[in-house]
Amino acid sequence: TVFSSMFVSSGTSSYSYFIHLRATIHLCTSRCQKFLISRVGEDWIFLILLAFWNGRRKWMYGGLNSNMLLQYLAWVTYPVVLITFSAGFTQILAPQAVGSGIPEMKTILRGVVLKEYLTFKTFVAKVIGLTCALGSGMPLGKEGPFVHVASLCAALLSKFMAALFGGIYMNELRNTEMLSAACAVGVGCCFAAPIGGVLFSIEVTSTFFAVRNYWRGFFAATFSAFIFRVLAVWNQDEETITALFKTRFRLDFPFDLQELPAFAILGIACGFGGALFVYLNRLIVECMRKQKTINKFLLRKRLVFPAMVTLIISTLTFPPGFGQFMAGQLTQHESLVALLDNRTWSCQGVAEEFDYISHSHAWKHPQVNVFITLVFFIVMKFWMSAVATTMPVPCGAFMPVFLIGAAFGRLVGETMAVMFPDGIHADGSVYPIVPGGYAVVGAAALSGAVTHTVSTAVIVFELTGQISHILPVMIAVILANAVAQSLQPSLYDSIIRIKKLPYLPELGMGHHEKYNVRVEDIMVRDVRYITLSSSYRDVQEVLLTGQLKALALVESTDSMILLGSIERSQLQSLLSLQLGPSRRLDHLRRHAKDNDTHTLDTHTHLSNLGTMDNPLSPPCTHTHSNSTNTSARHGVRFVVSVAEIAEWEEQQLDEPVDFNNCKIDPAPFQLVERTSLHKTHTIFSLLGLDHAYVTSTGRLVGVVSLRELRKAIEGSVTVTGVKVRPPLASFRDSGNNTTSVSEVTELHKLWNHHRGLSLPREPTPPDMEDQLDDMVKNICEAHCN
């Protein structure tokens, strides 16, 4: 329960720090305080719930030591119930809460709106689901979910503040900044690792990080780490604030220089291991998707899969069974404490002093030695973690991977200790090898490899409270990253691809030819647009066919000069305003006044019309032939004047759009055709764009959205710059700094643009056109020869 209660209290601290952050910054303490109290109160419920669950399990298991079967049932039932509950609860309340949430946050910070991921429902589902999932003892982590939870807090608080105070809280940019600061905090407050947490979150969620958001992250993370650890002191668990997994390696000679190759090999091995983990994780998901029978079955019985997985895993870890060979009875926290221990397990004298920490005896087995236990542990946990993280519950993979890394490091360290019992040092003094140091290095390297980050190095220092192994850790983490990055995407990018989120791949090494691809090679030329003289019917049509969130507003179909862009929702409201009940009512009133017949009837009907938009009204019997979506929805019960209303609606649709009540973005992002792909990628990443219009001297000629950009980048990511190279790209490869063909071509094009624009307006006589053409040709030839 120590671990679980820690989680919850860190959860508490995560919320409270947030409130404190905002409170301090925005000086609206009093209201926040109330919010704080309500939130903290909420969390303590989970804490109690969790403590209850865990207590029950231990009690059941302990009390039933006479009967193996009952013991087994007690061991297995609780995880299955908890995971099933977690999966079911999340499924019903908010399926968006499933998984770590980091891929989604990365996508959101890229500028894509995934609104359902930042709702209060998701918040509740995530917190309760996560609490249960962690309480189950499955190999699941909490780092990713904490990033999501922190972001949820930020988003909800932003909304809350906007509703209360308006003003700057309404600003979109500002909210994104806040969200990115929030992300930079999630991890810090679950490991009490403010610095490493902030860096990790930055690495994982951002492409470009605004340094001005930096101190916000640190401020919040420090505050949360402080509160988190102070709670431990107040609980009398600790005397003062220290690291979570405190190690006690010797300071004067932490490692020998000649051990560095071993650390490097450990790092490289962890790199391969990390890539394998990501691959395995993706393989499992894809397998289940492709196998139609499995897929169908899983879709019908959504809770069967997590229950089955939990059953298998807890059966295998059952301590009297196979679990005895892999320290099955230990929680993740206990295992980690044991693995980071600074004694050597494989030493001769180990038998006597081995169980000085209560957890370590779990690794000792009367029949097999500690190496076998460790190998079993690593192999079993490896696939278990890969499988468990695919369950539809809120969970992350960081912690399990961290643990596996620590075990692997310990294995290497113990091997080294056996090989060099007196240490490697050549001089007189004996410095035996510290296998715990290897465990630290392994943990950082493997988690770094899986997530493609180097800040795991900082996390381990903060976690262990010792920085003595900084050099081995950094070397191993960098090597692991180098290996893993060249083999597989990061776990989060892998999930982004699996979930098909609208992301933007990185421009990595070897994308040099990207400097030569231009926007014109990848843009979509068939742009949806509306003009200043469009009718409502046009708007309706565009809304029905288009996909983009915003539509271009151009001057006219002839000139195509871009004036701005209008959001879909704005157009929809324009349309419903035009055809809405209030205007219809108006029309009918006027109509009734004009005709002045059966006044009583109209009145009754008018009152009916008021409720007509209600979907509960009985289906209409009269539908007219050319019914549009809108007129069908407002289906007419007004039997007397149905033809009139149909006619009226048709009239309304033919009217030109009145843009006065419509918010127009007067500055949509514009690129020109010759903007390089590299620059486009940078701009999209930096500004978090979803799409940008391509203009040529003011005329709208195309649009580039994330999709096109992704395709362009990925195309040559997989084929290393051969396949997707657009026809024009090769043309430009040669001359970069010499004024050769390419520049002449550019002028030629400029010239053409120039003419293309001016021709329709002030038509040049044909002979002059020919002259111009000849001139340009001559210039080109003269230069090429």
Added chain:
Amino acid sequence: TVFSSMFVSSGTSSYSYFIHLRATIHLCTSRCQKFLISRVGEDWIFLILLAFWNGRRKWMYGGLNSNMLLQYLAWVTYPVVLITFSAGFTQILAPQAVGSGIPEMKTILRGVVLKEYLTFKTFVAKVIGLTCALGSGMPLGKEGPFVHVASLCAALLSKFMAALFGGIYMNELRNTEMLSAACAVGVGCCFAAPIGGVLFSIEVTSTFFAVRNYWRGFFAATFSAFIFRVLAVWNQDEETITALFKTRFRLDFPFDLQELPAFAILGIACGFGGALFVYLNRLIVECMRKQKTINKFLLRKRLVFPAMVTLIISTLTFPPGFGQFMAGQLTQHESLVALLDNRTWSCQGVAEEFDYISHSHAWKHPQVNVFITLVFFIVMKFWMSAVATTMPVPCGAFMPVFLIGAAFGRLVGETMAVMFPDGIHADGSVYPIVPGGYAVVGAAALSGAVTHTVSTAVIVFELTGQISHILPVMIAVILANAVAQSLQPSLYDSIIRIKKLPYLPELGMGHHEKYNVRVEDIMVRDVRYITLSSSYRDVQEVLLTGQLKALALVESTDSMILLGSIERSQLQSLLSLQLGPSRRLDHLRRHAKDNDTHTLDTHTHLSNLGTMDNPLSPPCTHTHSNSTNTSARHGVRFVVSVAEIAEWEEQQLDEPVDFNNCKIDPAPFQLVERTSLHKTHTIFSLLGLDHAYVTSTGRLVGVVSLRELRKAIEGSVTVTGVKVRPPLASFRDSGNNTTSVSEVTELHKLWNHHRGLSLPREPTPPDMEDQLDDMVKNICEAHCN
């Protein structure tokens, strides 16, 4: 010498890591290896030089203990000679090497080209000047210069690579990326603090950091830290790789929770101290500038100021003199080791065990107690550092500030230790207070306050090898930052302002109204441009009057449609090509052939013409009345045909420009008039722009350069949003989410644009124009009422 040799060896490591970085990445090992060897060789010369200097000084001082005057002379002469040499050498070779270089790097990374700061000359001046300056024992640092040196290495290597391999090394964007990775390394390799160094450099030099450059920085920094420390092991100075300033605080109970308020107060005091330091530093520079007599004198005798400052400072630190009250004989390194010591100096039992570290006795004085020594040290070092860093030598202020912070922390710690001799802890066990911990906190807080960074926290952990004080350090650093940031700019920003570098201030807190200022309110409407039909004379004129590095190319003066931008240098070469000797020669040959008179004469003159561009040629006697710059430079000695050549030149100038040989940037950055200032700032910071064109539906209407943006931001920085609010801004404040006046106005403007653009081409009959006007008015009124 330990400290100095460390500097040089870390210098070595900085180069070698760089070479390694590039070698690994770009697989051009063999050539790099040679380069590496040559560089390392170079550095060892400095090392020997430095060791020589320092050895001499100690020897002189030690050998002369009989005669106080000779001792004094020996103590004073060497610093004065070294600093004078450093100042003179830098002055002669490359004045750009003066100072830390961080402000310049920040500016360069912002996209401003300061080419003279990245030359080989600057490199040599910086390295030699810095070596001498550090060897002098003045309170000067090396962090900033190291950032500059690392960047110099990167820039030079990039050039070197570009010359050898071309290709991607030619790319401007790529070079900037490399430079930013280099910056992120400078500090890491002078403190063996890879993580803190990388973070510090990011905070100090970047506004937006590309996370993809992150691992490069870590890779390079780790490598350099490794080599740096390995050299110490190979030198037999150390047994294995450990921290530079290793501390040995107790791990189990590093500090009591009740000490946190003391740490917080220390942090706040350091915040005030940091702001005071920045203010003092600026005050000194401005004083010297304003006082005309001083200024004149200093300008004439540039070496007098550093010599005088050095003389005063070394006189005051002379150990037998006033220096005895402020530990004057210790170097910065020795002082820091003593200050971070984990014993308590003010304890009762201190008399016996006080000098167990050789340096600590310097703080003990028979007459005055340790508090007085510390106060003297702090006060004297404070102003000395502020003065010393204004000397025209390559130097930084980080290390002196760090030291003062450590002393201040030690002072607070010792006071606490006296107040609570048995510690604060309430329970049975006695945990005395650790003043060394306060020193660590103070060092991080003060240096953080001066530089406006939080990563100094990480630096102290890596420097001391202990992370146990993480929470107090983080709290103090954040508080210090909060205080200092609200009082003064960072030291580097302050220097940027003093040096009037083209920088862009941050959009800090309280700039909310920036969301309401638009580009149209700040842009320059009088744009310099050339058209497709410009003559060479126009180009000449534009070049003579304009200031910007690039000029806009528009279609024609009527349409003003922006086609691209052309660099100044391109236009200059176009112009000199048109009027250059080869074309003139051509002309004369043809002329000679046509006339076929005095052939011999022409031939002689032609050979003269070949050398005519040489500035050494005697001044021309014949100059024609309307001589332009260019024709004056090509001054005509060709006596016979001088009138003809003048005529020919005039003809040439009247010809339309041939843009075929000219590189045109087809995608200059464009904004629209209604882009908000906030967005503009973000885009400028992100993309490192120098200027951007403002277009309205394709037509060039203005240009915004860094200068305008700076003015706009600073204007309201100083007056908190009242003074510089442009006329239109207030108009938009009210409705942000309601469709009110502002949107209607926007449409009105759109409409006007629409008409403004279409009118000159397809003129509307006047009555229709009136109708339109009325319509728009009606709409607006209808909506407002």
